[in-house]
Amino acid sequence: MNIKTFALAGFAVAGFVAADAAMAQACSIAAWNGGPTGTPAAGRPADGVARYSGQCGLRATATAQYVTDTTPAAEPTFRARFYVYTGLATGSAVVYEALNASNAAMIRVTYDRGAGQFVFATTGSNGNVGSITADRWYSIELNWSRSAGNLVATVRGAGATTDSTATVTGVGGTDQIDAARLGWVSGTATTNTRALVFDAYDSRRASAIGRLCRGDANNDGTRNSGDQIVVRNEVFGTTVASGQPDANEDGNINSGDQITVRNLVFNAQNACTSGV
Numbered sequence: 001m002n003i004k005t006f007a008l009a010g011f012a013v014a015g016f017v018a019a020d021a022a023m024a025q026a027c028s029i030a031a032w033n034g035g036p037t038g039t040p041a042a043g044r045p046a047d048g049v050a051r052y053s054g055q056c057g058l059r060a061t062a063t064a065q066y067v068t069d070t071t072p073a074a075e076p077t078f079r080a081r082f083y084v085y086t087g088l089a090t091g092s093a094v095v096y097e098a099l100n101a102s103n104a105a106m107i108r109v110t111y112d113r114g115a116g117q118f119v120f121a122t123t124g125s126n127g128n129v130g131s132i133t134a135d136r137w138y139s140i141e142l143n144w145s146r147s148a149g150n151l152v153a154t155v156r157g158a159g160a161t162t163d164s165t166a167t168v169t170g171v172g173g174t175d176q177i178d179a180a181r182l183g184w185v186s187g188t189a190t191t192n193t194r195a196l197v198f199d200a201y202d203s204r205r206a207s208a209i210g211r212l213c214r215g216d217a218n219n220d221g222t223r224n225s226g227d228q229i230v231v232r233n234e235v236f237g238t239t240v241a242s243g244q245p246d247a248n249e250d251g252n253i254n255s256g257d258q259i260t261v262r263n264l265v266f267n268a269q270n271a272c273t274s275g276v
């Protein structure tokens, strides 16, 4: 898997790629080969842009601010994973779309602030995952298949330790994916301070992607005292963590994350494979 700033959109033989990484350079959306629409802002915490992983996130403060990946090509199967910060005060926003060659939406993901849910739509149906809290980070993984005829969406965030899923039927027999959009694609909403923020996009043809390791602040694949130090350093303004320091997934890096990481370590959940 390629690793790039904020999010990605590279292409590999085995599938699509995108990723995220700690980069000391300026945050960039250059990996998005379809470019930006509007003016989404790639930035770091010092720029006032929250991030889930690494140095950079992508913030959208108004509708029609998003980036596009045109790497997919007539795909009959498709997987994508991204993180979204639910920084809306009112309304709803389409935060992700996968499109066919005619720019018709094959997958549409909407965050509905009022209903507190993510809505997942195929060309023929829709479903949702509820109990979504505003101003929190959530991971969303999409597993779309023309042959299976459905979209399976897996959601987890706000510090939760289990997934919520929705299986949506209605994928059409001629549906295909040729592009993807991530950001505030459309919809009417008002934002809270941080607005909508996106991070850590990855897409592939077949294999499951999974979540990044929550609280692995130094990104070494395990959770231990080294992460406690790295979180502390970011809290004190010394250095920005290279991994996932926002262990309680609330957009702040503070003592709450120090406590959460400590609890993970002391509860013997050091291994990122522990599933929490």
Ligand SMILES: [Ca+2]
Binding pocket: 005, 006, 007, 020, 021, 051, 052, 053, 054, 055, 056, 057, 199, 200
């Ligand atoms: Ca990032």
Ligand SMILES: [Ca+2]
Binding pocket: 215, 216, 217, 218, 219, 220, 221, 222, 223, 224, 226, 227
């Ligand atoms: Ca670690």
Ligand SMILES: [Ca+2]
Binding pocket: 245, 246, 247, 248, 249, 250, 251, 252, 253, 254, 256, 257
């Ligand atoms: Ca936090």
